[in-house]
Amino acid sequence: FSQIYITISRVVAMFSESPIKRRKSTRINVGNVPIGDGAPIAVQSMTNTDTMDVDATVAQIQAIQDAGADIVRVSVPTMDAAEAFKSIKEQVSIPLVADIHFDYRIALKVAKYGVDCLRINPGNIGSEERIRAVVDSAREHNIPIRIGVNGGSLERDLQEKYGEPTPEALLESAMRHVDILRRLDFDQFKISVKASDVFLAVGAYRLLAKEIDQPLHLGITEAGGMRSGSVKSAVGLGMLLAEGIGDTLRVSLAADPVQEIKVGFDILKSLRIRSRGINFIACPSCSRQEFDVVSTMNQLEERLEDIIEPVSVSVIGCVVNGPGEALVSDIGLAGANRRSGLYINGERQKARIDNNNIVEQLEGYVRDFIDKKQSQTPIDVKIVE
Numbered sequence: 001f002s003q004i005y006i007t008i009s010r011v012v013a014m015f016s017e018s019p020i021k022r023r024k025s026t027r028i029n030v031g032n033v034p035i036g037d038g039a040p041i042a043v044q045s046m047t048n049t050d051t052m053d054v055d056a057t058v059a060q061i062q063a064i065q066d067a068g069a070d071i072v073r074v075s076v077p078t079m080d081a082a083e084a085f086k087s088i089k090e091q092v093s094i095p096l097v098a099d100i101h102f103d104y105r106i107a108l109k110v111a112k113y114g115v116d117c118l119r120i121n122p123g124n125i126g127s128e129e130r131i132r133a134v135v136d137s138a139r140e141h142n143i144p145i146r147i148g149v150n151g152g153s154l155e156r157d158l159q160e161k162y163g164e165p166t167p168e169a170l171l172e173s174a175m176r177h178v179d180i181l182r183r184l185d186f187d188q189f190k191i192s193v194k195a196s197d198v199f200l201a202v203g204a205y206r207l208l209a210k211e212i213d214q215p216l217h218l219g220i221t222e223a224g225g226m227r228s229g230s231v232k233s234a235v236g237l238g239m240l241l242a243e244g245i246g247d248t249l250r251v252s253l254a255a256d257p258v259q260e261i262k263v264g265f266d267i268l269k270s271l272r273i274r275s276r277g278i279n280f281i282a283c284p285s286c287s288r289q290e291f292d293v294v295s296t297m298n299q300l301e302e303r304l305e306d307i308i309e310p311v312s313v314s315v316i317g318c319v320v321n322g323p324g325e326a327l328v329s330d331i332g333l334a335g336a337n338r339r340s341g342l343y344i345n346g347e348r349q350k351a352r353i354d355n356n357n358i359v360e361q362l363e364g365y366v367r368d369f370i371d372k373k374q375s376q377t378p379i380d381v382k383i384v385e
Contacts (some may be wrong), residue, residue, distance in 0.1 A: 018272035022244040025215045028144040028188050031095025031116035033070050035144075035190060035247050036215030040274055042248040043264040044071035045257040046099070051081045051088070058091045060257065065094045067261040068276050068308060071248070073097040073119060082106050086113040097146065104130040111137045119146045122180040123155070135184045144188040147177045150221055151195030151204075165195060167203030174208055189214055190247065194221035198236040205240050215247035222252060229253040230263045234270075241271055262305075275310035278366070281325050282315045289317030290335035291355040299359045309370045315362070323348075331365055333358070344369065 027037035035042055045064050049056040051074055061072050076085050076098045089096055095116035100106050104125045107118050118138060122145075125131045138145055151165040154173055162169040170193040181189055191214060193204035201220050209216060220236040223229035233251045240246050251260040251267070268274040280301065285293040297315055316322035317335040326332020326343035334341040339352035344365070353361045 020242060020244050020271060020273065023209055023216075023246075024213070025247055026187070026213050028190060028215060030071055030097065030144060033095050039247070041241070041246060041268060042070040043068065043261055043268070043274075044073060044097075044248060044250050045069055045260040045264075046073040046250065047075070048257060051075055051077075052084050054084050054087045054091075057084075057088050061088070061092050061094065061096075064257050064261060065092070067258045068265055069094065069261045071095050071097060071117075073099050073250075075099045076106055076110055077101070079103075079106060079109065082109040082113070085110050085115070089114050102126075104134050107134045108137050111141045111143055115143060117144050117146055119148055121147060121149070122177045131180060132184060135181065135186045138188070139186060142188075144190065145181070145186070146217055147174065147181075147189060147191040148217075149174045149177070149191070149193045149204075151193075151197070151200055152222070165197075165200060167200060167207050170195065170200070170204035171207045171211065174204075175211065178212060178214075187214070190217050191215075192217040192219055194219045194252075196220065196222040198232060198239075201236055202239050205245055206243075209245045216245060218246040218249040219252055224254060226253055226255040226259060229255070233263065234267050237267055238271065241267070241273060277307050277310070278304055279310070279312045280315065281312065281329060283317050283321065285317055288320060288335075290337055290340060291317060291358055293317040293335075296358050296362075300362065303359070303363050304366060307366070307370065309373065311366065311370060311373075313362075313366060331362070331369055333362060 022038065025036040027039065028035050033042050047057050047060050049060050051057055057074065064072050072094050074085060074088065074096055076082050085098060097117040097119050098110045098115045099119045102124055107120060120134065122131050125134060149170055151170060154165055154169055158169045158173055174191055174193050178191065193208055195201040195204065198220060205216060205218065218237050218240055220233045223232045230253065237249055249264055251263045253260050265274065265276045269279055280297065282297045283293055293315060312329045314325040314329040314332040316325050316333065319334055319336055322334025322341065326334050327346045330345060332343035333353060338355055340355055342349045342351050342353050
């Protein structure tokens with residue numbers, strides 16, 4: 001009976017859908033990436049290179065794409081940068097969003113150069129004639145628009161009206177831009193209401209989700225450095241995603257953009273919304289550990305970061321929790337004296353892993369597991385005497 005229970009638990013844990021019921025929204029397409037209407041939540045980042053440095057920007061876009069990004073945003077602040085964007089676009093395959101402020105001519109230029117989405121605030125573009133020109137160009141080239149409202153750059157009259165950034169202030173700012181697009185009969189847009197404060201951002205998104213049907217782009221803006229920003233983003237985005245709010249997201253970190261993608265997928269993975277790469281289950285280590293769990297995990301994460309196949313790997317340093325976690329993992333390690341127990345597909349193997357060579361051996365088993373997963377070829381398990 002216990003084995004049946006474990007097997008059922010493993011199947012439920014690994015293959016059941018997330019219990020989250022997502023908010024219904026309309027569909028737009030950023031290049032070949034669908035956003036909204038039940039499409040997988042897209043993960044994106046933004047380059048931090050000088051756009052005029054085409055080679056550096058292309059290299060960073062490629063690195064971001066290799067990390068798993070669905071979309072990349074590029075700042076295009078000048079007409080010269082627009083010309084650089086043309087060259088960049090020709091050299092990459094991932095959909096690109098052009099980040100544009102104030103100068104409507106830049107939007108018209110990158111639209112001709114094949115941009116996949118325009119990030120603008122219609123109210124900042126200028127006259128009605130200029131806004132219409134941008135919208136008409138977006139319509140002609142089948143390009144969606146992202147409205148980006150930020151708690152740090154609210155309109156002066158809204159700052160005076162509310163005294164400080166509030167969820168209601170962000171909502172009012174967002175609806176001003178939405179109303180402009182509606183008046184121009186343009187509905188191919190997504191929208192964000194970001195703030196650096198978790199409760200401010202979450203409150204604004206909750207209000208906005210009730211007002212419009214368009215897709216929502218989630219983010220806690222200017223979240224901070226790698227550690228603090230990841231925590232803040234996980235809390236804020238996690239609250240919204242758990243409520244079914246959000247169709248695409250960016251984790252904003254003062255760090256390498258590649259790390260934004262990794263954290264974004266980790267957030268989605270923890271909520272069972274999207275799975276990409278290895279889901280590590282590891283103990284925090286204690287005096288019971290039979291090997292150095294922390295060092296082992298650091299090395300494994302670095303060595304296996306190229307893996308994109310969804311697979312669960314548990315690394316537990318003792319026999320108290322090790323077997324239980326290993327039984328519900330694709331590959332599991334339960335720490336024991338000198339040689340640790342190995343589990344594959346929830347089954348205890350005769351093979352044991354030498355504690356002095358855990359990283360190399362476990363990496364080999366993970367890669368072998370992935371290589372043979374599709375063909376269902378038995379894993380080659382080496383016996384350690």
